Amino acid sequence: MDIDVTGIPLYDILTTPHGGRSAFAHEKIPKGSPVLHCSAPYASVIFWKFRREVCAWCFAYAFESGKRKWNIKLGEDHRGAGGAWFCSEGCREACIRENEIFEGQGIGWWLEINGAFERLVAQMGKSGKQDRKPTGRSTPAGALAYLEDTTIKDLTPEYVDRAWGLAEEVAAEESSHERKTKWTEVLNELEIDTARFVLDGLVRKAVEDINPTFSILDRVTDAPGYCMGAGRWSNLLELQDNEVALELSKPYMLASSIRVYRFLRHLATSLSKQAVRSSPHIQETSPLIYLADQLRTSLATSSAARSLMGRDHGNTFGIWDMVSDDKGSEMLGWGAYVFGSYF
Template sequence: MTWPLIDLRTTPHGGRSLFAFQPIAQGTKIFACEVPFAHVIYKDYRREVCAQCFAYAASTSRSIGDSRTWSIRSCRATAETVWFCTDECKVTWESGAIGPLIADVNALLGKAKIATRRNSARDGYDPILPNGPTAQITQDYIDKAWTDVEDLASSRTRLSAYCLTMNLEDMELEISRSVASAIVQRYVFDHRLASPVVSSIISALDPWTEALDLQSSELSNVSVRPYILAAHLRVYAFLCHSLPKHLRLYVPTARHILARDTGNAFGIWDGDSRDEMLGWGLWAGASYFNHSCCPNVKKTRVGRAMHFTTSRSVEIDEELCISYIDTDQTITQRRRDLEDSWFFKCRCQRCQSEELGEASPH
């Protein structure tokens, strides 16, 4: 597949990646992902972040003197209250199918979380955890754990009994909200409740297929963070129990979303300063970009969209890369951050040069 400026190719080092199909000048917008496939704004920021464009009230107040909280809001009886920076954003949000449905779902999940907190077990025992030793994480071990929770969820009686004693943590609720937003997106797409929004300028795939095309990090993620498996299993059970029937049909896809979220999601930050992370989102098409510690592409969030612009001139057939981390750090810290969060050891041109320099005598 080719496009006017960029080409999607399979690489020996990083799966699929984007390359320059022809020379590209500095400052050229080469790529855009218009909407996140899944996203969540952290609870502590929801009154301060516009539900439509993700504008942050605290950042805006520095220049125009507004309060830290938006005053425009939508308060439908069945939905969670959401806030907006302008009436225009509110009208845009309310006229769509996805935003109001997500607000309805978030209200249900919030009430269900309160119920689990009220009835949670006191001894810390959680029967959803896999049995047996966890010293060696394998794909078979993970598959068995998912088979067990799927078996639990197949019985509404057992599932209800478990969820009424579940101690769902706050971050697990945020993960549940993110997964639920993807489920709503798929439901809306399948039932043609809204015109599909192409998530990127290079993909003709529907949003769900595009998300599934992303690389799974399930085994790597659980190997580095064994605790995340139990959290994902609880999220799955919680969604099976809490979502309305027409959306529960899609919960079996939750595992696929969770397996691709880590390593593919982007933080939703308060602006160029990146002082505060307001939540996170999965812009599927944006994950075509590999990492480099000397990137030639800059990523910028414009409202809900992710825009990608060349930060220097690029030659034909040159790989187009962004930076996943703070590149002002030492090679040791950069590689540690990348291995911890993205599960690979960086061997970009800069890292290889610095590695040789560190290894050679001065």
């Protein structure tokens, strides 16, 4: 594994008799001993309504510091600008430092991607009709409408693969359609948050592909005990894929996951157009052009998005406020802390 670690692990990751893998202690570990410190999730999402209240870097919750929201900001302060909020200048600087993929070029690309996402969400359902089901036969997505009625007995691996194959064809047609620039289908709150989570993972994967020495992947803290970074795409893929198990318990998740995939592919296409508009000279190597290209490549098939969604279920951790349990804490988002998933 090409990942920096500090400290010595108190456990091994071993195959369990009932399948999958788990953490097994070397010896009796005293209560309260730190066993693993993960510096960052590979992919995460903070719920939209908390975006001004939760630090985009360290996830500190403003409410616990007696504040209604954080006021250190990156980006323009208007809707659709893709801004991010921080608890301190230190966190804002760390975010810029750790996300700058080309030295000295800043992280405007990150704000552009977030902004494009926000604008697509704001645009949803503004076509006049609440377009939840892709039923219109005249639209390419009409071919996917049957998935909304999927039942448990339909859910064979062949049915799922055929549905995804069709989704890729539909998404290709949608993104090649010259006139179609708007996304009108309404995603529910969970789908929007899932799309953010998947986008975060795909961005991290893209950054890893562009710049394999990117520090956040291996960044470890100097916390006591065994420390790991966010990990890499290959580490994420080692986690158990629960796609089919999730769909068998909730058959509607197949149509839902496909909607998230098509939405992200539409986003990647609009980002590419936007990147070219803002940098008309092909030779110009703007980080956004690189990122948009990488995202389009990642989404040209459904494989990477499916990998993330299949591992989201059963492997991710809630990001909670730190209020003691008896007062009832609130979940602020979720994240895939790859190396923590074996516990």
